[in-house]
Amino acid sequence: MVFFYVDNLSAKLIFGGSNSGCGLCNKSIICQSNPSFMELKEEIVKKVLLLQQKYAAMGQDLESYLDGLLHADYLTYWDYIHLDTLLSLQTPRTSFPDEEIFIMYHQITELYFKLTLHEMEQIVAHKELTGKFMTARLKRVNSYFQALTTSFEIMVNGMEREQFLKFRMSLLPASGFQSAQYRLIEIYSTHFRNLVQAESREKYASDYSEKDLVEMYEDIYWKKGATELSSGKKTLTLNQFEEKYTETLLGTAERCYRANILHCYTVLPESEKADLDLITQLKWLDVNVNINWPLSHYKSAVKYLQKNPVDIAATGGTNWQKYLPPRFQKRIFFPDIWSEQEKEDWGKSWVEEILHQTN
Ligand code: HEM
Numbered sequence: 094m095v096f097f098y099v100d101n102l103s104a105k106l107i108f109g110g111s112n113s114g115c116g117l118c119n120k121s122i123i124c125q126s127n128p129s130f131m132e133l134k135e136e137i138v139k140k141v142l143l144l145q146q147k148y149a150a151m152g153q154d155l156e157s158y159l160d161g162l163l164h165a166d167y168l169t170y171w172d173y174i175h176l177d178t179l180l181s182l183q184t185p186r187t188s189f190p191d192e193e194i195f196i197m198y199h200q201i202t203e204l205y206f207k208l209t210l211h212e213m214e215q216i217v218a219h220k221e222l223t224g225k226f227m228t229a230r231l232k233r234v235n236s237y238f239q240a241l242t243t244s245f246e247i248m249v250n251g252m253e254r255e256q257f258l259k260f261r262m263s264l265l266p267a268s269g270f271q272s273a274q275y276r277l278i279e280i281y282s283t284h285f286r287n288l289v290q291a292e293s294r295e296k297y298a299s300d301y302s303e304k305d306l307v308e309m310y311e312d313i314y315w316k317k318g319a320t321e322l323s324s325g326k327k328t329l330t331l332n333q334f335e336e337k338y339t340e341t342l343l344g345t346a347e348r349c350y351r352a353n354i355l356h357c358y359t360v361l362p363e364s365e366k367a368d369l370d371l372i373t374q375l376k377w378l379d380v381n382v383n384i385n386w387p388l389s390h391y392k393s394a395v396k397y398l399q400k401n402p403v404d405i406a407a408t409g410g411t412n413w414q415k416y417l418p419p420r421f422q423k424r425i426f427f428p429d430i431w432s433e434q435e436k437e438d439w440g441k442s443w444v445e446e447i448l449h450q451t452n
Contacts (some may be wrong), residue, residue, distance in 0.1 A: 224365030
């Protein structure tokens with residue numbers, strides 16, 4: 094047992110047995126007649142000593158840090174999560190109330206994308222990756238995407254179409270197309286070659302080298318979604334995006350050349366690769382990112398941009414009807430875990446269901 098005696102000038106540690114008490118009355122551990130006599134639990138003393146070691150190792154003085162602790166305020170919820178900042182990030186460009194919904198739902202989506210990348214990074218950076226760890230992290234990613242897919246109703250039915258069609262004109266040429274995190278999720282998931290437009294993919298060997306990445310980037314599938322129908326030129330939306338993010342995207346492609354989810358799976362021992370739980374999570378990732386989310390998103394484009402005498406142009410005058418549906422793009426992260434028939438039918442039933450509903 095350790096006792097700590099505090100008076101105005103000094104503090105003394107007194108070590109003794111459990112019967113030791115206050116040096117003045119020798120009665121109790123927490124002394125009534127002398128309240129400045131305090132018991133200090135052994136665990137606390139041990140922690141103080143550990144802290145002293147920690148700070149000494151960095152040439153720091155524990156006492157100064159303890160002073161800091163004495164003066165520091167208690168943490169609050171709002172400071173911890175930066176609530177005021179978070180709630181100040183919605184700045185509509187128009188006075189249509191539904192524009193706030195549009196902004197916030199995009200922000201919510203970007204936070205889920207960030208969570209996804211956080212999990213993916215843990216997989217690709219793992220020094221001793223196991224199938225079990227991979228499965229657990231992919232389960233998390235799949236739950237984020239399931240939440241995104243099911244909540245997309247907020248976009249589809251949660252805004253007045255008339256308001257949307259007006260406020261969107263004040264947002265041009267900005268588009269969710271410019272979401273870099275969305276592209277990073279794809280780059281983390283698979284070999285870069287799988288993200289090349291289907292028509293150009295054969296140009297690149299399946300054992301392509303890291304040097305090919307720059308050329309492949311020019312053939313990346315998303316450029317197709319941002320080419321002006323009338324002139325065949327890149328849209329301003331794409332030009333802005335490339336100017337800001339090409340370096341980051343290519344840098345990540347290089348980093349993920351031999352460190353993406355597909356690669357990490359391929360190099361696992363055969364016994365772990367055959368694990369059904371893991372294969373199921375990989376399949377869900379493919380379905381969630383490449384079919385379910387794109388279809389929920391497509392549904393919103395259909396709701397707001399279709400059904401006009403002449404369909405309302407997408408952000409850059411692109412043919413979004415031909416670009417957005419997964420069955421046309423056929424983006425597949427893990428082609429080898431699907432049968433030929435499944436790949437052939439990629440996204441089909443869903444698309445037909447949606448088109449049926451909106452006709
Ligand atoms: C009313 C709601 C929405 C409509 C009508 C809509 C419409 C569109 C359209 C037409 C495109 C094609 C490119 C373009 O012309 O801009 C597109 C692309 C895209 N949008 Fe949205 N969008 C909506 C909501 C969202 C939300 C909430 C997100 C979340 C971040 C998002 C993310 C994306 C992404 C990532 C792409 C690129 C998809 C790809 O390349 O396959 N969109 N959107």
